[in-house]
Amino acid sequence: MSTPLSRIRNFSIVAHIDHGKSTLADRLIQMTGTVQDRDMKEQLLDAMDIERERGITIKANTVRIDYVAKDGEAYVLNLIDTPGHVDFAYEVSRSMRAVEGSLLVVDATQGVEAQTLANVYTAIDADHEIVPVLNKIDLPAAEPDRVREQIEDVIGIEAHDAVEISAKTGLGIPDVLEAIVTRLPAPKSGDPDAALVAMLVDSWYDPYLGVVVLVRIMDGTLKKGDQIKMMQTGAKYGVDRLGVFRPAMQDVKTLGPGEIGFFTASIKQVRDTKVGDTITHEKKGTDTPLPGFKPSVPVVFCGLFPVDTSDFEDLRDAIEKLALNDASFSYEMETSAALGFGFRCGFLGLLHLEVIRDRIEREYNIELITTAPSVIYHVYMKDGEMIELHNPADMPDMSKVDHLEEPRIKATILVPDEYLGDVLKLCQDRRGIQLDLTYAGPRAMVVYDLPLNEVVFDFYDRLKSVTKGYASFDYQMTEYREDALVKMQILVNDEPVDALSIMVHRDRAETRGRAMCEKLKDLIPRHMFKIPIQAAIGGKVIARETLSALRKDVTAKCYGGDASRKKKLLEKQKAGKKKMRQFGKVDIPQEAFISALKMDS
Amino acid sequence: MTVEDWQYGGFGLYVHWPFCEAKCPYCDFNSHVTRQVDHGAWAEALVAELDRVADLSPGRVLRSIFFGGGTPSLMAVETVSAIIEQACKRWRPANDIEITLEANPRSVEADKFRGFRDAGVNRVSLGIQSLHDDDLKRLGRLHSASEARAAFDVARSVFDRVSFDLIYARQGQTLEAWRTELRDALSMAADHLSLYQLTIEPGTAFWERAERGGLRGLPDEDLAADMYELTQELTDIAGMPAYEVSNHAVPGAESRHNLIYWMGGDYAGIGPGAHGRLTLSGQCHVTEGWLSPARWLTEAQSGSGDRVFQPINIQDRVGELIMMGLRINDGLDMDRFDRMIPGLLNSVAVHDLVDEGFLMVDNNRLKATARGRLVLNSVVARLLPDD
Ligand SMILES: Nc1nc2c(ncn2[C@@H]2O[C@H](COP(=O)(O)OP(=O)(O)OP(=O)(O)O)[C@@H](O)[C@H]2O)c(=O)[nH]1
Ligand SMILES: C[S@@+](CC[C@H](N)C(=O)[O-])C[C@H]1O[C@@H](n2cnc3c(N)ncnc32)[C@H](O)[C@@H]1O
Ligand code: SF4
Ligand SMILES: [Mg+2]
Numbered sequence: 001m002s003t004p005l006s007r008i009r010n011f012s013i014v015a016h017i018d019h020g021k022s023t024l025a026d027r028l029i030q031m032t033g034t035v036q037d038r039d040m041k042e043q044l045l046d047a048m049d050i051e052r053e054r055g056i057t058i059k060a061n062t063v064r065i066d067y068v069a070k071d072g073e074a075y076v077l078n079l080i081d082t083p084g085h086v087d088f089a090y091e092v093s094r095s096m097r098a099v100e101g102s103l104l105v106v107d108a109t110q111g112v113e114a115q116t117l118a119n120v121y122t123a124i125d126a127d128h129e130i131v132p133v134l135n136k137i138d139l140p141a142a143e144p145d146r147v148r149e150q151i152e153d154v155i156g157i158e159a160h161d162a163v164e165i166s167a168k169t170g171l172g173i174p175d176v177l178e179a180i181v182t183r184l185p186a187p188k189s190g191d192p193d194a195a196l197v198a199m200l201v202d203s204w205y206d207p208y209l210g211v212v213v214l215v216r217i218m219d220g221t222l223k224k225g226d227q228i229k230m231m232q233t234g235a236k237y238g239v240d241r242l243g244v245f246r247p248a249m250q251d252v253k254t255l256g257p258g259e260i261g262f263f264t265a266s267i268k269q270v271r272d273t274k275v276g277d278t279i280t281h282e283k284k285g286t287d288t289p290l291p292g293f294k295p296s297v298p299v300v301f302c303g304l305f306p307v308d309t310s311d312f313e314d315l316r317d318a319i320e321k322l323a324l325n326d327a328s329f330s331y332e333m334e335t336s337a338a339l340g341f342g343f344r345c346g347f348l349g350l351l352h353l354e355v356i357r358d359r360i361e362r363e364y365n366i367e368l369i370t371t372a373p374s375v376i377y378h379v380y381m382k383d384g385e386m387i388e389l390h391n392p393a394d395m396p397d398m399s400k401v402d403h404l405e406e407p408r409i410k411a412t413i414l415v416p417d418e419y420l421g422d423v424l425k426l427c428q429d430r431r432g433i434q435l436d437l438t439y440a441g442p443r444a445m446v447v448y449d450l451p452l453n454e455v456v457f458d459f460y461d462r463l464k465s466v467t468k469g470y471a472s473f474d475y476q477m478t479e480y481r482e483d484a485l486v487k488m489q490i491l492v493n494d495e496p497v498d499a500l501s502i503m504v505h506r507d508r509a510e511t512r513g514r515a516m517c518e519k520l521k522d523l524i525p526r527h528m529f530k531i532p533i534q535a536a537i538g539g540k541v542i543a544r545e546t547l548s549a550l551r552k553d554v555t556a557k558c559y560g561g562d563a564s565r566k567k568k569l570l571e572k573q574k575a576g577k578k579k580m581r582q583f584g585k586v587d588i589p590q591e592a593f594i595s596a597l598k599m600d601s
Numbered sequence: 602m603t604v605e606d607w608q609y610g611g612f613g614l615y616v617h618w619p620f621c622e623a624k625c626p627y628c629d630f631n632s633h634v635t636r637q638v639d640h641g642a643w644a645e646a647l648v649a650e651l652d653r654v655a656d657l658s659p660g661r662v663l664r665s666i667f668f669g670g671g672t673p674s675l676m677a678v679e680t681v682s683a684i685i686e687q688a689c690k691r692w693r694p695a696n697d698i699e700i701t702l703e704a705n706p707r708s709v710e711a712d713k714f715r716g717f718r719d720a721g722v723n724r725v726s727l728g729i730q731s732l733h734d735d736d737l738k739r740l741g742r743l744h745s746a747s748e749a750r751a752a753f754d755v756a757r758s759v760f761d762r763v764s765f766d767l768i769y770a771r772q773g774q775t776l777e778a779w780r781t782e783l784r785d786a787l788s789m790a791a792d793h794l795s796l797y798q799l800t801i802e803p804g805t806a807f808w809e810r811a812e813r814g815g816l817r818g819l820p821d822e823d824l825a826a827d828m829y830e831l832t833q834e835l836t837d838i839a840g841m842p843a844y845e846v847s848n849h850a851v852p853g854a855e856s857r858h859n860l861i862y863w864m865g866g867d868y869a870g871i872g873p874g875a876h877g878r879l880t881l882s883g884q885c886h887v888t889e890g891w892l893s894p895a896r897w898l899t900e901a902q903s904g905s906g907d908r909v910f911q912p913i914n915i916q917d918r919v920g921e922l923i924m925m926g927l928r929i930n931d932g933l934d935m936d937r938f939d940r941m942i943p944g945l946l947n948s949v950a951v952h953d954l955v956d957e958g959f960l961m962v963d964n965n966r967l968k969a970t971a972r973g974r975l976v977l978n979s980v981v982a983r984l985l986p987d988d
Contacts (some may be wrong), residue, residue, distance in 0.1 A: 447750040526822070526978055528957065551826035554977040556797040556847050558928060560615055560862040561669075561876040563888065563921050567985075570924060 190257020610866020
């Protein structure tokens with residue numbers, strides 16, 4: 001028996017990172033009695049270790065809650081808690097496609113931030129009704145009136161009836177529940193007897209159940225045991241298990257129009273499912289699929305190599321397992337003259353990269369060397385061919401290249417005006433082109449056209465440091481554009497280290513080259529001989545440093561009582577060398593591959 | 602009788618006295634400050650330990666005894682006397698046996714020098730550390746420079762052989778300041794000097810301070826290297842060249858006891874935290890006393906003060922012989938390794954290091970060159986046997 005449409009409300013909770021989405025979800029779950037008080041914990045939906053440790057949401061989560069409103073009716077509410085970080089913006093946009101409205105949470109002590117804006121635009125694109133919620137009003141620094149005004153000025157949406165809450169103390173939560181019922185729309189249409197049209201919202205791998213598929217029913221009814229078909233892939237399956245999240249899995253017999261739930265169907269890999277696909281019945285199915293949505297694409301690439309070369313097979317295993325559950329993460333084998341066998345992996349952004357790397361290191365116990373993150377360049381050859389370049393090491397011979405194009409982004413930065421100058425300088429330094437600059441109260445909103453390449457690495461860290469953490473940042477990819485890009489090689493002791501090659505704009509090459517050589521000089525320990533460190537384009541050296549030979553490394557005192565201990569220290573010294581990578585005769589510590597690229601000023 | 606490996610270095614006795622009047626902030630030795638020491642009980646326990654070890658190594662020729670610490674000049678003269686007497690009874694003292702005692706250069710201790718001499722001590726090593734009062738204060742020393750010089754004069758009048766220690770490469774020390782101080786030291790020195798670069802050891806007060814970003818003005822690697830090279834130059838001119846990384850002597854005046862360590866001989870170690878190397882039926886053993894004085898005393902009174910008594914495997918032994926042997930001018934005897942287990946010395950690494958100018962082979966002895974000595978840890982790390 002499915003719920004009448006008029007008593008269903010589906011919505012996502014969206015906000016800038018840390019504004020309190022997951023905490024609000026906690027209160028909604030708790031106050032409706034979906035989870036017993038004794039089973040509650042903070043950010044209940046953030047179940048992954050990494051989420052709990054970092055206190056952030058990475059994966060969107062769906063929960064069905066029952067709520068008896070003031071009008072006396074029992075409603076079914078499906079909420080989707082979404083991640084706030086820009087790397088996972090894709091999670092937000094696809095979640096929004098499954099629901100009709102959004103709670104836009106704004107931290108009343110912080111106000112509108114870059115992802116607040118980005119989320120609003122995505123919500124408008126998805127035709128959502130938006131209910132603004134001002135959170136953290138328990139804090140003395142909360143300024144609900146100012147933030148209300150800001151929402152109207154900056155975003156241009158009505159905010160006088162924004163709900164004031166404290167997700168932490170529970171203040172105002174009943175008002176949120178009422179607003180959901182009265183201000184968010186019910187699912188538009190849907191006939192339980194029509195041909196099945198269900199949207200594949202998400203899927204993930206569960207070690208016990210195999211692939212679990214999250215669906216939103218648009219039309220028709222899905223029942224346990226049904227034979228279904230994925231319209232894009234053409235694959236057919238029998239539904240083994242059907243249910244909803246409360247937030248634990250609870251079996252149901254049917255899912256009707258407007259409802260959100262999951263099924264399992266002996267699907268082996270997440271890759272066998274296409275997010276945005278339309279699911280219908282194998283027989284008497286619909287002919288008209290839903291528009292679908294763009295798949296997420298990795299934009300940042302880097303090499304992951306095991307520190308201990310004998311861990312390669314374990315690394316392959318770990319990467320394959322993680323990829324099973326994360327379709328936005330790509331990988332292919334890579335061999336590096338310097339680092340041996342590893343994988344070139346693609347990520348949604350740097351946080352995504354960090355998360356995956358962390359998981360490999362911790363869950364699979366493999367120490368990794370991460371090489372310089374890079375973007376995909378389009379290399380146009382003189383013969384007309386276009387090559388997608390994922391790895392600077394694979395750059396073809398320049399004489400055969402006609403020109404190169406690199407991805408550009410549109411970046412939106414919100415910043416208190418006292419830091420504006422620093423932010424503009426940072427953007428200019430990174431080859432940015434200013435598109436817009438407006439003010440909303442004491443905050444400036446700057447929009448820049450920037451090369452993605454200049455942003456993926458340490459832009460966000462730099463931004464945070466020049467603005468003492470007060471700036472927020474969001475971006476979207478825009479286009480590929482031609483520029484004067486060259487491959488810069490680093491030679492250590494006259495040997496090129498392929499893992500340190502980067503693509504760089506010609507005008508910036510010398511500065512970058514000099515900075516990298518200087519950094520490497522600090523990062524590589526002195527050896528028993530002197531080591532030239534050079535940056536070169538083609539065969540031409542553009543920067544050079546010399547790391548002088550080790551001059552003193554000797555234990556001052558060593559007598560009978562010291563022998564055992566001092567020898568252990570030397571053994572450690574020897575083992576420490578083994579952990580570094582050998583390039584010819586030079587040992588380079590792992591962290592050098594990333595640290596060498598950081599630009600301090 | 603076949604020659605046993607330890608006989609390349611001979612046999613000596615090390616006695617550890619773990620008490621000091623105050624703990625110096627740079628010191629990571631097993632030293633403790635206590636209000637009361639039961640000298641009678643300690644003397645008895647040390648002698649009992651000596652007997653226990655002597656039972657295991659009967660008939661050996663005893664080349665040297667070394668009282669180290671801590672501050673052995675705080676020992677009761679009777680304790681020192683009892684140990685020397687018993688040692689000479691249980692082993693066969695060499696005719697020219699060297700008996701050294703480490704002393705802090707304070708007047709109270711200088712007063713006891715005659716007593717120590719009468720007990721048999723024939724060499725003292727004074728921890729003078731610096732000839733500048735402000736540096737002595739910073740090093741946490743209880744004596745002044747003039748008190749140290751006075752103690753040194755007393756020592757010279759009482760003992761045949763006197764050495765002293767200095768710590769250099771200190772906070773804020775310039776190359777020139779060290780030149781002056783070292784010249785001063787050389788002009789007062791008898792025939793032996795130990796010159797140590799200050800090392801910030803884990804677990805010391807200096808280490809903690811350095812970790813917290815304090816302890817500024819320590820020399821960087823280049824200045825430290827310059828200071829070391831200057832030290833070699835000045836001591837050479839003064840006729841007291843280095844015979845080991847940090848030890849200098851008029852030829853013939855080297856510390857015989859310490860040479861046992863560097864030449865890979867055997868030594869009995871008694872007292873808290875004392876280490877020993879004892880070859881028993883052809884197998885070298887490592888011994889190590891309980892660190893805590895109280896624990897050691899109890900254990901020693903009930904049979905053995907050793908916390909560790911175990912055979913050492915051949916790789917570890919070879920590594921230790923290399924590490925110790927390359928510290929001295931004489932280097933190590935390559936035949937000795939061949940006699941142990943041929944192939945344990947990494948000949949490829951030796952060859953490379955000779956090529957690169959860090960080692961040399963002379964009369965089938967492997968020695969560090971002047972350059973090699975300055976980076977000896979890196980050299981030895983390359984020579985250590987793989988496990
Ligand atoms: N004082 C106060 N703190 C709050 C409130 N709501 C959330 N917080 C705190 O704000 C921090 C972030 O809360 P989350 O709920 O994890 O934020 P989020 O928006 O889900 O964050 P992401 O998923 O990482 O984007 C946590 O430390 C919460 O305890 C509130 O109403 N008052
Ligand atoms: C066993 S210690 C101490 C002997 C005696 N208690 C004293 O302090 O004079 C022998 C010598 O090691 C040196 N020494 C101790 N700690 C040191 C350190 N951290 N760095 C350099 N030399 C050190 C000192 O010169 C000291 O005299
Ligand atoms: S340096 Fe000497 S006096 Fe100072 S604590 Fe260490 S052993 Fe004792
Ligand atoms: Mg969250």
